[in-house]
Amino acid sequence: MAIIERPAPTVPAIVTPTTTYGLLKRPVSATGWRSWVFTVDHKKLGIMYGATAMLFFIVGGVEALLIRLQLAAPNGKVLNADLYNQMFTMHATTMVFLFVMPMAAGFANYFVPLQIGARDVAFPRLNAFGFWAFLFGGIFLNLAWFLGGAADGGWFMYAPNSGPVFSPSNGVDFWALGLQITGIASLTGAINLIITVLNMRAPGMSLMKMPIFTWMITVVQFLLLFAIPVITVALFLLSFQRNFGAQFFDVAAGADPLLWQHLFWIFGHPEVYVLILPSFGIVSEVLPVFSRKPLFGYPFVVFSGAAIGFVGWGVWAHHMFASGLGPVSVAVFSLTTMAIAVPTGVKIINWTLTMWSGKLWFTTAMKFSIGLIVLFTVGGLSGVTHAVAPSDTQQTDTYYIVAHFHYVLFGGAVLGIFSGFYYWWPKVFGKMLNEKLGSWNFWLMVIGLNLTFGPMHILGLQGQPRRMYQWTEARAGEGFFNLAFWNLIASIGSFVLAVGILTFLINVLITSRNPQKAPLDPWDARSLEWMTTNPPKEHNFDVVPTVHHLDDFFHQKYEEDAATHTMKQVRTAEEIMAEQERNADKHIHMPSPSYWPIVLAFGLPVITFGVIYSHLISVVGGVIVLFAAYGWALESSTAPDSDFETNTPGTGLDKVASNHD
Amino acid sequence: MTDTAHGHASSTGISNVKLGMWAFLGSECLLFGGLISTYMLYRGRVTGGPRPSQIFDIPFTSVSSFVLLMSSLTMVLAVSAAHKDDDRKTNLWLTVTALLGATFVGGQVYEFTAFYKEGLGFSTSLFGSSFYTLTGFHGVHVTVGIIMLMSLVGILKRSSVPGKKAEVVEMIGLYWHFVDIVWIIIFTLVYLIPV
Amino acid sequence: MSRRQFDIRLSATIASVRVVLRKASKFAGAAGISAVVAGCATNAPQDTWQPKGPNSKLIDDLQQPVFAVAGIIGLIVAVAVVYTMIKYRDRGQPIPEQTHGKPALEITLTIIPALILAVVSVFTFGAIFKLAKTDDTEMIINVTGQQWWWEYDYPVQNEFGITQPIISSGQLVMPVGTKVLLRETSRDVIHSYWIPALNGKRDAVPGRIHTLRLEADEPGIYAGQCTEFCGLSHANMRMEAVALSKEDFAKWVANQQAPYVAPAKDTLAKQGEEVFLNQCVRCHQVNGLTRADGTPAIAAPDENVWSGAAPNLSHLMSRNTFAGAMFNLLSKQCRDEVWNAPSDVVGAKYLAGVTEECLNQKDLRAWLRNAPEVKPMYANPADLAVSNGKYRGMPYLALSEDDINKLVAYLITLK
Amino acid sequence: MFSTGFKYFFGVTVLSVVALIMSYALFEKFALGGVAISFLIAVGALLAGLLAFSSDGTTRDANTSTSDLTTQSIWPLVSAIGVVFLALGLVTSSVVFFGGVVVLLAALSEWMVQAWSERASTDSTHNAAARKRLLNPIEFPVLAAVGLGVVIFSFSRIMLTVNKSTGAILFIVAGALVLVAGVIFAIKPNMKRPVGAAICVLGALGIVAGGVASAVSGEREELVEAAAEGHFSHAECGPEESKYYDKLSEGTLSLRSSVSATVVYQDGELIARIQGLAKPQKSLTVGRSIPTNIIFRNATEGEFRLVAHLGGSKSADKAADGDSHKDETCTQLVAPGAEQSLTLNIAKPSSVENVYYLYIAGSDEKKIELVVP
Structure with missing residues (x-):
């Protein structure tokens, strides 16, 4: 239902079926699969993003396990060279583009409107389109496995190795075109969230009263907004070369292969912050809640996030220290890379000081957050060691780098995401995740990840390069603790890690069968998303809140004791909710579900499929896209009354024809 | 913010659609930035076929650039008419803008055909690949703009525009001006500055 | 607790932690490094922490303190977090004051890491420019990467006795104590040249020439590996740098320029030469080899191999490896003898080359029998449509065992 | 009366007969397409007859009012035309076939949706809305694309036919006409509809007619010549100026990195400067199958061209066949003080019989040997 009437109408509904469009009416069902497929509700889309990303996480994880299985012993025979190359390419691609990014998009979708006191995002249908484009793009990427082999050039896909001769299977085509589709998804998502945050904040919520998670998401969306077109250009050049005979990376024609590297990393480095900043945001929400203190130095955290966003554009060439840039560029990028370590360090310091003199409550969410502080620091410091360019020429493309970015991305991004799972699960699903299993989950993951990625530091420093489908004992050194030993440990660790993640899935399964509902405010939380039911109603808030403080919800519950400066509870969450119910808004018009987003998104893989196989298929895809685009443009965002089977005359339904997407 | 889900009271005072278009154009800047950089890197790399200075027809391109610029003027007139709720003039100026845009695209189709006949194919040289990619992307943007303008005329005539009319016209106007400005940059960098 | 009290307590605790840490860090730094070192392999051939030349020493002198500083900072953070966790765990205390931070403290804690990094960057800058220096180069070697081996091409340099271009592969032979400049490029995709004991890595990019300076202090053999992902057999693209004393190097040069010695008539080797002329010379050049009619046999790799080159096999048995340094020409025992030799005799042992009894017959025969089976390559004729029928790697030649016997007998004569 | 179905099949039959006659008259081809058309005539006639006989659709349900709402439809006719084009296409060309x-x-989808929407409800405005809802998303882009395509295609054809300077003038005139028309419409708000429509139709017809005329008369001569001769592809590496290849030669370089050697023509002598070696060289070592960039700098007064001679001329067996092909590649004529790059990629090694060298076009003396080991 798109129109929520409160209080419930007492006039019996008069059915006037003659005014419906029959099959052609808009989707309006609030239950069943249709309510999910055609939804434009940011919360449902958030859940769908999360579920899909989790699925891809498992796919990427299985790929990782196969890689570690292959490398557990010298001259591994589990995979052949070709399959191994596909495996590590798709592992990285899946984890970056199909797990961490969409998972963050899921959190953002769900919580940003709630945190700023909005009823939905700025462009609800665009939001739905973004999800479907991501899903179809992800499926398209992985289709390559069944159609002649996946991409095998590494996720960085350096030219000219990605060219038609050196990568003859269709894998790279699927990769490039699939990433274009997910890129469109990210771009629309970015525009949507930026406008939502800029334009739809609740009254009183100035930018400096915004929750820090929303802040970090905003920075991320700006990064995406400007980074996605750069990779789009690179992917176009690659596709044009592979499919239409362009010469962009054809060295014989005078091309410069470094062009790809520059384009890729101008996108790629901001992308790193796209991956990590959402988790920084989550941690910055979780730590204050379980320390019972506001975030230490909120403006510093905000500005350091923004600073990371800006400086992140000036460091890309540190991925290319070995690729033959001149010493001046190397020096400059070395300096900027060190500079970006400072705002990152600020965050670590602030999180620690947030806990300082607090009242710490070690829930699973809190444990994951603390785990992030420590493990991300390890990754950050190893990052500083290769900001030192000469040192980096020894370490780059060895397992030391693998260790570094896994500490950053697993120890940082993924732990943050899991912290978010445990913290927000009751909000999203109305049930608490089991804390005991959560503890198992945490410890297994932390031990597993240290066992897996810790030894990789040693492997790398002792000279084992990355991306080798086999390693040989001849280069493994002597002694008990040689590279063979550490490779084995890393492989064992990866399975411990897998068991840890399995524990989470078991936890979810058990929880879903538990009939017990979560309390309204289980964590005694601070920000606006907790000022509604669990899970939230479709229209989020009965009354759009007016904001007076940072952490407004907390300040509605507590007041400062003038003498001791400690906080004293004056109201419970239940009381606040009851008051909201009493003053509930009437006539809330929510945007209606729509067919067009999924149809439009479906057209995209059809076009790209045609680019690879037959241009006629592309034409069909183009027609689908055009058809859907026009259908979309000609439809208003809120369905007119005639689309509803039931009509309630006399209740003063405003015919709101607001179209903002 | 009490009675509708979104939009009617915005925190910045700018409507969602307009702000959204601004954000999108910000992103487009980087897209053209990447393409222009690629062209600038490769424009002198010719191992076969003509070089840029050998085939460019500057007088013709200047004229076509001027036509495109004029379309920005008519777009301004369309937006101002829309703000005055003058449907007739809005439609008229939108149509004129679309026609001027179509003239420009026609000129580009001519230019591409002529270059191709003179020996510059898409795969002839790096110059060829990057030239056609850059100007082709711009041409596609203009074409999409024309289709949006024509559809807007159609929608304005046939059915009610969802939302405020002037807002939608202004949003498409933003896009159109952006495409024009990009062309000025491309014209200067690609055609006027020698290799 | 008032704000003032909080501040005092905070700063006092920080001070005490600082004292503890300062003491601990010395131990921890030392202990940490020694723990890591203890946990490492002894004598790993590609260890990045065992410099054997001035360039890698420069890098090492830079990275040692940086790693130590990073380790200490990491320790401080970990200790601070754990300390906080223990000290402020929920023991029923009231909900604390909602302090929003201390700007002065914030700024201090921002400036300290910035200062540390500033110091590091000064040293980094110095090292970057020192490593990029090429104007006092003493010797030039052109290095060309292709899928999946390296070609070394010594242009004419009379001061080293090189009077005609020498082309070699598999092992980079260089004089010790000499500033050697590698001019790297590639024939197909991007590769990266890396001998960790001598210098950091530098990519070999097609269409570009990149320079990398190597200099070894002592004679010896230093292992390396291609580190830029270069396709199917990236893992099997290894390299070895052989540093010889100047006298030994001169001997090596003389041997490389020695004329071709055809095998004696009516030997198995002579028959092997015929097989070579029939099969191998399509791609592989042996300088001085002539056909039966006296015309020189010129290889035409450009017609058969995508990158347009195949290893030049002149004086093959002066090298220790083949197939991109993936396989040894020496048997394990003989090889260990060379590799583990002390630096004063390693040159002599290396120059002895591959003798009949030391030849690694197993791998060489397996390679000749079916190369794509032992090293993944694009050598299946059915899949070569995209590369105009040209191979990337050595194809399966369907040689008979008899031919292989002859070939091995011939190859062993290429001293 | 006759039903819609009858009209349709009757129309198909008649038009097919016409098509059959025309295709026979014009193309004198009768193979598959002719058989198909004949078959179509037979089927069309049979069905039309059946429908006329059974009088399907002539009686209407008396108790519904939908019959009043049934509008005149042109879609049966259009679809019949489509069928005919389809059949014609089988005979003539695939373009016509796909057009059909x-x-x-x-037409079928329009017809179907229209028929369906007319039965949707008793309310005709509602029915129209239902139809619009489904069809507008298709109609709008199709109409826009067709209109745009016709204008752009016609215009570009005209431009390809007229000569270059006329083209530029024509272009600005076209732009001005559009603008002027806009201004006239704007300042004359109460212009009569037919007048406005007439101006638009005239303009559209004018451009389409021009386009068709241009397409028939063909492109301007220089373009036809350029396409046939390939002005820039076969460079003759002689000393004289070539009309196209040397047109507007370039004097500056975008390529600066990764230069193997700089070859300078100075004081009547050609010398090479190589990275890493201090002394100027008279020979240059170039790796086999490696793209090698050389910069040629002309430090003399006249215009000169650097040529790389890469063998081929002495090939005895080929000369016997009368093919004395020289394998050469060269720069444009380089102005005094200017530079140009030359990229070499040599696959075969040089030898005593097959010497490679760089020389200045028109002089055999000034040489630099290229050694390819």
Whole structure:
């Protein structure tokens, strides 16, 4: 239902079926699969993003396990060279583009409107389109496995190795075109969230009263907004070369292969912050809640996030220290890379000081957050060691780098995401995740990840390069603790890690069968998303809140004791909710579900499929896209009354024809 | 913010659609930035076929650039008419803008055909690949703009525009001006500055 | 607790932690490094922490303190977090004051890491420019990467006795104590040249020439590996740098320029030469080899191999490896003898080359029998449509065992 | 009366007969397409007859009012035309065939949706809305694309036919006409509809007619010549100026990195400077199958061209066949003080019989040997 009437109408509904469009009416069902497929509700889309990303996480994880299985012993025979190359390419691609990014998009979708006191995002249908484009793009990427082999050039896909001769299977085509589709998804998502945050904040919520998670998401969306077109250009050049005979990376024609590297990393480095900043945001929400203190130095955290966003554009060439840039560029990028370590360090310091003199409550969410502080620091410091360019020429493309970015991305991004799972699960699903299993989950993951990625530091420093489908004992050194030993440990660790993640899935399964509902405010939380039911109603808030403080919800519950400066509870969450119910808004018009987003998104893989196989298929895809685009443009965002089977005359339904997407 | 889900009271005072278009154009800047950089890197790399200075027809391109610029003027007139709720003039100026845009695209189709006949194919040289990619992307943007303008005329005539009319016209106007400005940059960098 | 009290307590605790840490860090730094070192392999051939030349020493002198500083900072953070966790765990205390931070403290804690990094960057800058220096180069070697081996091409340099271009592969032979400049490029995709004991890595990019300076202090053999992902057999693209004393190097040069010695008539080797002329010379050049009619046999790799080159096999048995340094020409025992030799005799042992009894017959025969089976390559004729029928790697030649016997007998004569 | 179905099949039959006659008259081809058309005539006539006989659709349900709402429909006619084009296409060309397919599909879907929407409800405005809802998303882009395509294609054809300077003038005139028309419409708000429509139709017809005329008369001569001769592809590496290849030669370089050697023509002598070696060289070592960039700098007064001679001329067996092909590649004529790059990629090694060298076009003396080991 798109129109929520409160209080419930007492006039019996008069059915006037003659005014419906029959099959052609808009989707309006609030239950069943249709309510999910055609939804434009940011919360449902958030859940769908999360579920899909989790699925891809498992796919990427299985790929990782196969890689570690292959490398557990010298001259591994589990995979052949070709399959191994596909495996590590798709592992990285899946984890970056199909797990961490969409998972963050899921959190953002769900919580940003709630945190700023909005009823939905700025462009609800665009939001739905973004999800479907991501899903179809992800499926398209992985289709390559069944159609002649996946991409095998590494996720960085350096030219000219990605060219038609050196990568003859269709894998790279699927990769490039699939990433274009997910890129469109990210771009629309970015525009949507930026406008939502800029334009739809609740009254009183100035930018400096915004929750820090929303802040970090905003920075991320700006990064995406400007980074996605750069990779789009690179992917176009690659596709044009592979499919239409362009010469962009054809060295014989005078091309410069470094062009790809520059384009890729101008996108790629901001992308790193796209991956990590959402988790920084989550941690910055979780730590204050379980320390019972506001975030230490909120403006510093905000500005350091923004600073990371800006400086992140000036460091890309540190991925290319070995690729033959001149010493001046190397020096400059070395300096900027060190500079970006400072705002990152600020965050670590602030999180620690947030806990300082607090009242710490070690829930699973809190444990994951603390785990992030420590493990991300390890990754950050190893990052500083290769900001030192000469040192980096020894370490780059060895397992030391693998260790570094896994500490950053697993120890940082993924732990943050899991912290978010445990913290927000009751909000999203109305049930608490089991804390005991959560503890198992945490410890297994932390031990597993240290066992897996810790030894990789040693492997790398002792000279084992990355991306080798086999390693040989001849280069493994002597002694008990040689590279063979550490490779084995890393492989064992990866399975411990897998068991840890399995524990989470078991936890979810058990929880879903538990009939017990979560309390309204289980964590005694601070920000606006907790000022509604669990899970939230479709229209989020009965009354759009007016904001007076940072952490407004907390300040509605507590007041400062003038003498001791400690906080004293004056109201419970239940009381606040009851008051909201009493003053509930009437006539809330929510945007209606729509067919067009999924149809439009479906057209995209059809076009790209045609680019690879037959241009006629592309034409069909183009027609689908055009058809859907026009259908979309000609439809208003809120369905007119005639689309509803039931009509309630006399209740003063405003015919709101607001179209903002 | 009490009675509708979104939009009617915005925190910045700018409507969602307009702000959204601004954000999108910000992103487009980087897209053209990447393409222009690629062209600038490769424009002198010719191992076969003509070089840029050998085939460019500057007088013709200047004229076509001027036509495109004029379309920005008519777009301004369309937006101002829309703000005055003058449907007739809005439609008229939108149509004129679309026609001027179509003239420009026609000129580009001519230019591409002529270059191709003179020996510059898409795969002839790096110059060829990057030239056609850059100007082709711009041409596609203009074409999409024309289709949006024509559809807007159609929608304005046939059915009610969802939302405020002037807002939608202004949003498409933003896009159109952006495409024009990009062309000025491309014209200067690609055609006027020698290799 | 008032704000003032909080501040005092905070700063006092920080001070005490600082004292503890300062003491601990010395131990921890030392202990940490020694723990890591203890946990490492002894004598790993590609260890990045065992410099054997001035360039890698420069890098090492830079990275040692940086790693130590990073380790200490990491320790401080970990200790601070754990300390906080223990000290402020929920023991029923009231909900604390909602302090929003201390700007002065914030700024201090921002400036300290910035200062540390500033110091590091000064040293980094110095090292970057020192490593990029090429104007006092003493010797030039052109290095060309292709899928999946390296070609070394010594242009004419009379001061080293090189009077005609020498082309070699598999092992980079260089004089010790000499500033050697590698001019790297590639024939197909991007590769990266890396001998960790001598210098950091530098990519070999097609269409570009990149320079990398190597200099070894002592004679010896230093292992390396291609580190830029270069396709199917990236893992099997290894390299070895052989540093010889100047006298030994001169001997090596003389041997490389020695004329071709055809095998004696009516030997198995002579028959092997015929097989070579029939099969191998399509791609592989042996300088001085002539056909039966006296015309020189010129290889035409450009017609058969995508990158347009195949290893030049002149004086093959002066090298220790083949197939991109993936396989040894020496048997394990003989090889260990060379590799583990002390630096004063390693040159002599290396120059002895591959003798009949030391030849690694197993791998060489397996390679000749079916190369794509032992090293993944694009050598299946059915899949070569995209590369105009040209191979990337050595194809399966369907040689008979008899031919292989002859070939091995011939190859062993290429001293 | 006759039903819609009858009209349709009757129309198909008649038009097919016409098509059959025309295709026979014009193309004198009768193979598959002719058989198909004949078959179509037979089927069309049979069905039309059946429908006329059974009087399907002539009686209407008396108790519904939908019959009043049934509008006149042109889609049966259009689809019939589509069928005919389809059949004609089988005889003539695939373009016509696909045109027919598209027209047929479009007409059938329009027809179907219209028929369906007329039965949707008793309210005709509602029915119209239902129809719009489904069809507008298709109609709008199709109409826009067709209109845009016709204008752009016609205009570009005209431009290809007229000569270059006329083209520029024509272009600005076209732009001005559009603008002027806009201004006239704007300042004359109460212009009569037919007048406005007439101006638009005239303009559209003018451009389409021009386009068709231009397409028939062909492109301007220089373009035809350029396409036939390939002005820039076969460079003659002689000393004289070539009309196209040396036109507006370039004097500056974008390529600066990765230069193997700089070859300078100075004081009547050609010398090479190589990275890493201090002394100027008279020979240059170039790796086999490696793209090698050389910069040629002309430090003399005249215009000169650097040529790389890469063998081929002495090939005895080929000369016997009368093919004395020289393998050479060269720069443009380089102005005094200017530079140009030359990229070499040599696959075969040089030898005593097959010497490679760089020289200045028109002089055999000034040489630099290229050694390819």
